[in-house]
Amino acid sequence: MELRLMKIPARSRRQALDWSLVLVSQGIESTIDPGEDGSHWGLLVSAADYDSAVHSIRLYRIENRGWSWRREIFHRGVIFDWGSLAWVALLGLFFVLDARLNLREAGIMNTAAVSRGQWWRLFTGVWLHADVAHLAGNAGLGLVLLGLVMGRFGTGVGLLAAYLAGAGGNALVWLLLPGRGPSLGASGMVMGSLGLLAVQSLSHWRETPRGSRYILAGICGGVMLFVLLGLSPGTDVLAHLGGFLSGLLFGAALTKSPAQGRLAAANLACGLIFSLLVLLPWWLALRS
Numbered sequence: 001m002e003l004r005l006m007k008i009p010a011r012s013r014r015q016a017l018d019w020s021l022v023l024v025s026q027g028i029e030s031t032i033d034p035g036e037d038g039s040h041w042g043l044l045v046s047a048a049d050y051d052s053a054v055h056s057i058r059l060y061r062i063e064n065r066g067w068s069w070r071r072e073i074f075h076r077g078v079i080f081d082w083g084s085l086a087w088v089a090l091l092g093l094f095f096v097l098d099a100r101l102n103l104r105e106a107g108i109m110n111t112a113a114v115s116r117g118q119w120w121r122l123f124t125g126v127w128l129h130a131d132v133a134h135l136a137g138n139a140g141l142g143l144v145l146l147g148l149v150m151g152r153f154g155t156g157v158g159l160l161a162a163y164l165a166g167a168g169g170n171a172l173v174w175l176l177l178p179g180r181g182p183s184l185g186a187s188g189m190v191m192g193s194l195g196l197l198a199v200q201s202l203s204h205w206r207e208t209p210r211g212s213r214y215i216l217a218g219i220c221g222g223v224m225l226f227v228l229l230g231l232s233p234g235t236d237v238l239a240h241l242g243g244f245l246s247g248l249l250f251g252a253a254l255t256k257s258p259a260q261g262r263l264a265a266a267n268l269a270c271g272l273i274f275s276l277l278v279l280l281p282w283w284l285a286l287r288s
Contacts, residue, residue: 195247
């Protein structure tokens with residue numbers, strides 16, 4: 001007896017892929033269908049599972065409603081999250097506060113101080129910049145890369161992963177050069193965003209026979225951009241490298257469960273953790 005299939009329409013391949021992951025999590029089998037001309041994407045499910053599949057997708061859309069800052073760019077499936085503007089604004093706020101309150105002494109990344117137990121400098125150093133040019137460079141590049149990361153992995157999930165990657169860059173400096181002088185800036189977080197984007201191609205491993213080519217091309221492209229952007233003379237190369245490698249690790253972990261990273265609950269939780277990792281380190285820094 002031939003199985004009767006029914007189609008659930010989707011706006012794009014990316015949306016169809018997202019919904020297919022939702023259905024997989026509910027134990028419902030589906031097939032991504034591009035349509036006859038490749039522009040009418042959707043999911044094919046058995047008639048017996050159709051009502052349950054539509055209900056699961058409806059719940060997923062309700063949970064993720066209200067993300068007006070997220071927009072598809074370039075081509076279908078590439079999402080840019082303009083929420084990265086909030087991160088840029090936060091960088092600017094800390095720059096102004098540093099000029100008025102001299103936050104640098106309390107929060108600058110200092111390996112000797114970290115060795116004495118002041119771990120919070122791994123995080124507070126991300127928010128400090130030497131001058132306007134330093135701030136503008138990190139904010140401009142970070143706006144684009146972080147926006148793509150947040151669009152790919154989720155607003156809160158992507159933001160937290162990039163922030164932890166930036167702290168990871170500072171941690172590598174502390175581990176390898178414990179006697180090095182002070183440093184500051186969000187460039188490690190920016191390179192962490194690049195690492196997160198470079199490794200996202202791992203999600204294609206089982207989607208297509210050419211998955212290995214996509215993965216190799218994505219990682220090589222990320223490495224080339226890192227060489228171009230992260231190895232400039234006069235920059236903190238080790239912090240850049242640490243941020244990039246941390247981004248690769250976090251990105252590889254996130255690609256194992258991409259649907260979970262786009263759930264509203266997961267992004268809210270990661271957003272709260274991010275806020276805590278901004279406020280707590282600065283609270284410890286200013287009271288020490």
